[in-house]
Amino acid sequence: MEERVRQLEEENRHLKQLLSLKERREFSKTTETGKLSNEEIARYGRQLILPEFGVKGQVSLKSSSALVVGAGGLGCPASLYLAGAGIGRLGLIDYDEVELGNLHRQIIHSEDTIGVAKVLSASSTLTRLNSLVECIPYKIMLDSLNALSIIEQYDIVLDATDNVATRYLLNDACVLLGKPLVSGSALRFEGQLTTYNYEGGPCYRCLFPKPPPPETVTNCSDGGVLGVIPGVIGCLQAMEAISILSRKKASYSKKLLLFDGAEGSFRVITLRPKQKGCPVCGESPSVTQLVDYVQFCGSSASDKAKTLNLLPDEQRLSCKEYSTIRESLSPHILLDVREPSQYEICSLPNSINIPLKDLQQSQAAVNNFLYKSDDGGTKPIYVICQRGNDSQLAVDLLHKATTNLQLEQKPKDIKGGLQAWAKEIDPTFPTY
Ligand SMILES: [Zn+2]
Known part of the structure; x- marks a missing residue:
């Protein structure tokens, strides 16, 4: 009902707008003297008096x-x-x-x-x-x-x-x-x-x-x-x-x-x-x-965030799969590779924040993280970011630094990141 009232009000406003538009155009036409109408002279007066712009500029713009x-x-x-x-x-x-x-x-x-x-x-x-x-x-x-x-x-x-x-x-x-x-x-x-x-x-x-x-x-x-x-x-x-x-x-x-x-x-x-x-x-x-x-x-003509598919499927898991791991309280490490400014907005509990940029810039940061999280090599590592693009880059980087591990033990990317998490698992999780 409310929606219908809103629609009718909107339609009404639109019709009024069209009507006044028509009246205005008539007025503008009938009062036209020379190149600009009285209405135009009144409306654009402040720029018409600029010698560099003037009537000539206004008429050019109008046409x-x-x-x-x-x-x-x-x-x-x-x-x-x-x-x-x-x-x-x-x-x-x-x-x-x-x-x-x-x-x-x-x-x-x-x-x-x-x-x-x-x-x-x-x-x-x-x-x-x-x-x-x-x-x-x-x-x-x-x-x-x-x-x-x-x-x-x-x-x-x-x-x-x-x-x-x-x-x-x-x-x-x-x-x-x-x-x-x-x-x-x-x-x-x-x-x-x-x-x-x-x-x-x-x-x-x-x-x-x-x-x-x-x-x-x-x-x-x-x-x-x-x-x-x-x-x-x-x-x-x-x-x-x-x-x-x-x-x-x-x-x-x-x-x-x-x-x-x-x-x-x-x-x-x-x-x-x-x-x-x-x-x-x-x-x-x-x-x-x-x-x-x-x-x-090689990229879409959209201004919306793009989704990259850089990793093979076996190096990734869905939010649903990761959610099951969390619920089972199975020991693991969740690495969030967003910038600290984004991490501050919202994050999943018990995650570690190391921005992708830090991992990319310093091998020491990668080694340090792997060393600290190496609990006898038993804890799997999952990587998350906002949309699931940076996390893939991070996983790729971590894979190169863990040549000693079997594929199934290697870090995995959480598909679609926190946006997918909010959509598929927890609708109360903030999105930005
Ligand atoms: Zn050219």
């Missing part, structure tokens, strides 16, 4: 369009400022729904829209902010089949995603269609921004011809991010897009901005120039159409 790919940490502030500034048409692509863990950084969404498609939640906020902007939501995952037909409808693209496959996809599509690509990224306390494929500057492939090995890529769900970092970079992506659309001037073509929120520093470095031998924007390109980027990068 322009931008595609924001990703309605997350970067896409939220970027699209809010683009809509606020009065861009004519704003496309927004995202396949995901709003979750509670998004709200510390994705501030276009709200508690009310948890579970709602991000693009619908975002376009509703954007329309309430500026109903003169035509906002087009695409609840899809961008791929090689749909990218060109969508991107060709826009003047500029903002890469507000967090995965390598989509970066290459957007880069190649923008090069093939001749569109500037404003690319942002944010992780932990740091953010980066650059504009590709504009004013003779390099493209992403000029700088990174080959994708990095998937296991070396850290995203926000693994590495963490302070919410304000993508906020800063997303705002700067909007600024860059507005500069290009209104004044045909980029601030970050051929340059990379590095923002360090912990230090409070901004640095701009010069990037290596466009490469003649670039496979997509070079003189004789080998990439003349979009390819399979998931295959090319």
